[in-house]
Amino acid sequence: MSTKTQVEEAIPTLRTKQYEGLARIYGPLIVVEGTRDVSYDETAEIILPNGELRRGRVLEASEKGVVVEVWGGTTGLEMKSTRVRFLGGPLQIPVSTGMLGRIFNGLGEPIDDIAPPPAEALADVNGAPINPVRRAYPQDLIITGISAIDGMNTLIRGQKLPLFSGSGLPHNEIAAQIARQAHLANSDEEFAVVFVAMGVKHDDAEFFWRSFNESGALSNTAMFLNLADDPPMERIIAPRAALALAEFLAFERDMHVLVIMTDMTNYGEALRELASQRGQIPSRKGYPGYLYSDLASIYERTGILKDRKGSITQVPILTMPNDDINHPMPDLTGYITEGQIVLSRDLFRSGIYPCINVLPSLSRLMKDGIGEGFTRADHPALSNQLYAAYAHVQEVRSLAAVIGEEELSDVDKRYLAFGEAFEHRFINQGEYEARSIEQTLDLGWEILSLLPKEELTRVSEKELEQHYIERPSATEEG
Amino acid sequence: MDQEGYITWISGPVVRAKITGAMRMLEQVEVSSFRLVGEVIGMQEDTATIQVYEETSGIKPGDPVFGTGMPLSVELGPGLVGEIFDGIQRPLEILAARSGNFIQRGIKAPALDRERKWVFTPVLKPGTELQGGEILGTVPESSLIEHRILVPPGLSGTLEWIAPKGEYTVTEVIARVRTPSGSQELTMIQEWAVRRERPFRERLSPNVPLITGQRVIDTLFPIAKGGTAAVPGGFGSGKTVLQQALAKWSNADLIIYIGCGERGNEMTDVLVEFPKLLDPYSGKPLMERTILIANTSNMPVAAREASIYTGISLAEYYRDMGYDVALMADSTSRWAEALREVSGRLEEMPAEEGFPAYLGSRLASFYERAGRVVTLNGNEGSVTIVGAVSPPGGDFSEPVTQHTQRFIRAFWALDKSLAAARHFPAVNWLESYSGYDADVAQWWEDKVSPDWEELRRKTMDILQQEAQLQEIVKLVGPDALPDSQRFVLLVARMIKEAFLQQNAMDPIDAYSVPQKQVALLQLLIHLFERGSQVVAKGAPIGRIQKEVTIWPQLVRAKATIPNDDLSGLDRLREQLDKELNQIERDYDEHQNPS
Numbered sequence A: 001m002s003t004k005t006q007v008e009e010a011i012p013t014l015r016t017k018q019y020e021g022l023a024r025i026y027g028p029l030i031v032v033e034g035t036r037d038v039s040y041d042e043t044a045e046i047i048l049p050n051g052e053l054r055r056g057r058v059l060e061a062s063e064k065g066v067v068v069e070v071w072g073g074t075t076g077l078e079m080k081s082t083r084v085r086f087l088g089g090p091l092q093i094p095v096s097t098g099m100l101g102r103i104f105n106g107l108g109e110p111i112d113d114i115a116p117p118p119a120e121a122l123a124d125v126n127g128a129p130i131n132p133v134r135r136a137y138p139q140d141l142i143i144t145g146i147s148a149i150d151g152m153n154t155l156i157r158g159q160k161l162p163l164f165s166g167s168g169l170p171h172n173e174i175a176a177q178i179a180r181q182a183h184l185a186n187s188d189e190e191f192a193v194v195f196v197a198m199g200v201k202h203d204d205a206e207f208f209w210r211s212f213n214e215s216g217a218l219s220n221t222a223m224f225l226n227l228a229d230d231p232p233m234e235r236i237i238a239p240r241a242a243l244a245l246a247e248f249l250a251f252e253r254d255m256h257v258l259v260i261m262t263d264m265t266n267y268g269e270a271l272r273e274l275a276s277q278r279g280q281i282p283s284r285k286g287y288p289g290y291l292y293s294d295l296a297s298i299y300e301r302t303g304i305l306k307d308r309k310g311s312i313t314q315v316p317i318l319t320m321p322n323d324d325i326n327h328p329m330p331d332l333t334g335y336i337t338e339g340q341i342v343l344s345r346d347l348f349r350s351g352i353y354p355c356i357n358v359l360p361s362l363s364r365l366m367k368d369g370i371g372e373g374f375t376r377a378d379h380p381a382l383s384n385q386l387y388a389a390y391a392h393v394q395e396v397r398s399l400a401a402v403i404g405e406e407e408l409s410d411v412d413k414r415y416l417a418f419g420e421a422f423e424h425r426f427i428n429q430g431e432y433e434a435r436s437i438e439q440t441l442d443l444g445w446e447i448l449s450l451l452p453k454e455e456l457t458r459v460s461e462k463e464l465e466q467h468y469i470e471r472p473s474a475t476e477e478g
Numbered sequence B: 001m002d003q004e005g006y007i008t009w010i011s012g013p014v015v016r017a018k019i020t021g022a023m024r025m026l027e028q029v030e031v032s033s034f035r036l037v038g039e040v041i042g043m044q045e046d047t048a049t050i051q052v053y054e055e056t057s058g059i060k061p062g063d064p065v066f067g068t069g070m071p072l073s074v075e076l077g078p079g080l081v082g083e084i085f086d087g088i089q090r091p092l093e094i095l096a097a098r099s100g101n102f103i104q105r106g107i108k109a110p111a112l113d114r115e116r117k118w119v120f121t122p123v124l125k126p127g128t129e130l131q132g133g134e135i136l137g138t139v140p141e142s143s144l145i146e147h148r149i150l151v152p153p154g155l156s157g158t159l160e161w162i163a164p165k166g167e168y169t170v171t172e173v174i175a176r177v178r179t180p181s182g183s184q185e186l187t188m189i190q191e192w193a194v195r196r197e198r199p200f201r202e203r204l205s206p207n208v209p210l211i212t213g214q215r216v217i218d219t220l221f222p223i224a225k226g227g228t229a230a231v232p233g234g235f236g237s238g239k240t241v242l243q244q245a246l247a248k249w250s251n252a253d254l255i256i257y258i259g260c261g262e263r264g265n266e267m268t269d270v271l272v273e274f275p276k277l278l279d280p281y282s283g284k285p286l287m288e289r290t291i292l293i294a295n296t297s298n299m300p301v302a303a304r305e306a307s308i309y310t311g312i313s314l315a316e317y318y319r320d321m322g323y324d325v326a327l328m329a330d331s332t333s334r335w336a337e338a339l340r341e342v343s344g345r346l347e348e349m350p351a352e353e354g355f356p357a358y359l360g361s362r363l364a365s366f367y368e369r370a371g372r373v374v375t376l377n378g379n380e381g382s383v384t385i386v387g388a389v390s391p392p393g394g395d396f397s398e399p400v401t402q403h404t405q406r407f408i409r410a411f412w413a414l415d416k417s418l419a420a421a422r423h424f425p426a427v428n429w430l431e432s433y434s435g436y437d438a439d440v441a442q443w444w445e446d447k448v449s450p451d452w453e454e455l456r457r458k459t460m461d462i463l464q465q466e467a468q469l470q471e472i473v474k475l476v477g478p479d480a481l482p483d484s485q486r487f488v489l490l491v492a493r494m495i496k497e498a499f500l501q502q503n504a505m506d507p508i509d510a511y512s513v514p515q516k517q518v519a520l521l522q523l524l525i526h527l528f529e530r531g532s533q534v535v536a537k538g539a540p541i542g543r544i545q546k547e548v549t550i551w552p553q554l555v556r557a558k559a560t561i562p563n564d565d566l567s568g569l570d571r572l573r574e575q576l577d578k579e580l581n582q583i584e585r586d587y588d589e590h591q592n593p594s
């Protein structure tokens, strides 16, 4: 790590306070005694005897001294001669449009061997809560070209919509496809992408880099990389530093920003480690009781402001440990985000890409961004009907497993055929295939028409008249 | 404001201070030169523990603590309706005007506008002997709410002077009262310590239903005015949509909606939608009867804890004017987590899952502030509380759900699997209950239909039978059941699709008047009874399924038949009868072969 960094330069050095020697080192934490005038949440620089510099922040301040979390980790720290300098305020990073096209570490320092882009502003990594009365309600649909998303769980500009995945599932491919294909219905404005890697493998970061490069999006992308072998505590800052840039681009530079963060589960682990080192009372699975509020302080940094042109849309990626959606990370994420896209190992095994299980998936902002004047009048009812029908397919399948397919009623057999078609033709599509909304909706009706009309009570009679295809070809019914 | 101490320790929202002045327990204080709002929540020897309602970043040991001499309080008076406040009653519009798009700390703004003039009309005459709670005069606060200016509880004496009808600001004196301890001037503002319940004369039994327009609630699991209900459910199961539906369509006079640790966009949604939506009872914009409190998940956690008390204090105040107030708290789990977080920083001994041992008693003291009462001025008013609960993993065995269940009487259990199948509202009819059903039955039978109780019972009965039959079906398939039982399955499906499911986004279906609810149910129960007769005569289920043609229309009826014209249901019933009679005829002949 460099000794003199732009962050250091950026922070006014007027009030720096420096101390030598530590009172305690435990896990990622150090205790510095005898401090004066050091505040809670203040940024610290930890200077090793060999001149190496790490950064951290004050977690607890008292008359006796302070507890500091060290983002670079405490490995190699020494009790007597380590020096700690306090910089007078919370961490600020320089931000600029010049950061697009560049690669940074978790603290926002460039790691691509090019000179740092000139700062246009300094931004507090923690941000500040958006006043709800200043938010504009997100309503503009983002077309991703993916039917399972556009048709069933539409993404809205200004929404936070995570991908819940499992290890080995193609969440990277799906996120990259979203980034590649995302556009608005009636505008060709492009998205700037802010990509944050937290504790993922080098290959994963490489994959995204290549994908952005191929699609020509790289010059419009800022990458913040904290890889698996980088200091874990930096993961606490990485998403915040990235969001500070996203806020600058969206709210000061009128850009539409898509933030992709992977993997939030690794972020949660860093937080858990920190909490347990501090001896904090755990709530579930060892995670601290404030995990919800902490995650909210990341995810809520999304949206649109009434008096600004830009927007922030978040697509966090999270691998569910043991594919368990009730694990605290996906669980608390789902409680904060505006829906979730859930990937399914079963669909993956059946060779379906993208392996999105629509039933547990949800887009809460969809209701105001689709239908007449947005997509097509029949869209809300159609997706509703597809959901209801596909949910019934699950019941029929379990019944078939008990009594055998032949014993099913005629109607239920048609449900099975519908289910197959829904998975193999509607959900399934190419990694480079971008379907229009019309294509997605028409395909939905085509597949729905495998079911008898009388079953389709979630759509109106008028919609049936307009879109239902009488007597679909017998081959499709299998 | 005097300095009463200085900071010795800070960790997140909790600070400790060395006491040097007259600091008191539960006093509202101001911390550091930023003047952050805080509250003394513990004292030991010369050290006070203070929870701070704003971001504490940058606070350091040695910073001063100032006293206010008052407990954490809200301002009560005209100008609350239609507004949006944060957890400690700061008006968010004013904060935005001062600090822009992002909430900055240390900004003080009074809850009530000091400049605005209100038309005050006196009600009492000089010379009147007064008691606390009496109505001094009235102010038209919104097109729907007449604000009644109350004598502060605890004050009594003789009215010396009252302002004539005219326009006054909230700080102008509008009355003078001679009390044993001297003459006292009253304005239209009063302060109330949020953690104290406002007094009333007497509690009444909650036997008038709060009509919500949500069929599964009004009919199966009703809530009474002054009652308490919990809505537990995992993420995405529909708690917020349900609470918003109640805020929109229930027949309360005033709604207090607390976004407690939830999403910013949800508050924006309400702010955008409510001024446009019309109250079905008065035809006026819903915002004219709504007060919003927003302490979103990323706003300071201690203020989230306070937001619940701020909300309930406002609710009680309007109750004391004689209104039926309904309070929605979304989500009480986030409030409980705020308690847990503060408790953790205090290093208190945790009970279950890190929650403090007093979780139960705090929940109790919140829900106990609901009720239908005779107010101090002899009017009737009520506060109904509906609290969302967000159990981790959707598992109801966790502490917040468990404790809440002890203090509420209606329990609307939301079910993730129903939500996944897009059965909304995802109220699980087997797990939910209401303790108000017997209390409100009389109202329904007098005002809507004498067979209400019976319809409910029959409906629940069919649903319960279905649950048992489904167990068998899972093992052997439906064909193994006799036709009479397969008919139960068919009717249960109709009850679910035609009655229980209700689309909050559909303009007609979003809200059903009581008459429509009963009429739909009568039709469904009629279907069950007539159909069972026909099946009993030997008609096979397959024929009923095919030859009765009203199924799709029956399912769509909720969204096609408007509240003000139910004749479409009569036509459906006629057609149903005709088709059943037609089938039955064949089996009558069977029984009497010629």
Ligand SMILES: Nc1ncnc2c1ncn2[C@@H]1O[C@H](COP(=O)(O)OP(=O)(O)OP(=O)(O)O)[C@@H](O)[C@H]1O
Binding pocket: A334, A335, A336, A362, A363, A364, A365, A367, B233, B234, B235, B236, B237, B238, B239, B240, B241, B242, B262, B390, B424, B425, B426, B502, B503, B504, B505
């Ligand atoms: N009555 C309803 N009609 C139609 N759709 C509904 C209804 N209730 C819920 N939904 C759907 O379910 C989604 C999730 O509902 P909601 O936001 O109320 O969940 P929640 O329980 O509050 O979740 P969380 O705990 O995460 O806040 C809504 O966005 C909507 O799509």
Ligand SMILES: [Mg+2]
Binding pocket: B239, B240, B241, B262, B330
């Ligand atoms: Mg909710």
